[in-house]
Amino acid sequence: GAGVSQSPRYKVAKRGQDVALRCDPISGHVSLFWYQQALGQGPEFLTYFQNEAQLDKSGLPSDRFFAERPEGSVSTLKIQRTQQEDSAVYLCASSLVGTAKNSPLHFGNGTRLTVT
């Protein structure tokens, strides 16, 4: 597709359930980022992949959060034993070049996770 695609668009989970959020980046993009955006806040960095390598996971809030990108394309963000504080919009972004400072990020429309 032309842009970054995320699915599902909306996810409602009961507290304690596991969820998996998918991101299809723009074809050929090396870099992939996951961000968490709480209501009324700016996006907060979660993790970064360069191809299949997860080079930075410093933003993951707990060990319940896990991300993978096994073939350097599609990525999945998994949250285990969801808690209410996990409710947020999860944004995926990709960029063409690994670490070029002038390369903008291209964002998907996000997955809105609501934990009840």
Added chain:
Amino acid sequence: AQSVAQPEDQVNVAEGNPLTVKCTYSVSGNPYLFWYVQYPNRGLQFLLKYITGDNLVKGSYGFEAEFNKSQTSFHLKKPSALVSDSALYFCAVRDGSSNTGKLIFGQGTTLQVKP
């Protein structure tokens, strides 16, 4: 540590008037600055960036931004606002201390353009 601040939660302007959305930054090293716009239930769309060169940067949809090194500011501007410009605007800085190129975002400013 790199950071950006957007001092206004909301900016209100009348259609046809000029608009300014403020952003200040703190970086170690050269700043790489970006503006993004977010419409309801959508992801962020890239508007413009400052890397080096001219202090006035032109971007999408008639927006421009003025880089001011002495004031560490990167304010977003448009000469004549449209109702359709109403959205949430984010300023961001590239984290120069990281080898990932990740962006650090401000808290966002809601722009409301009234007819």
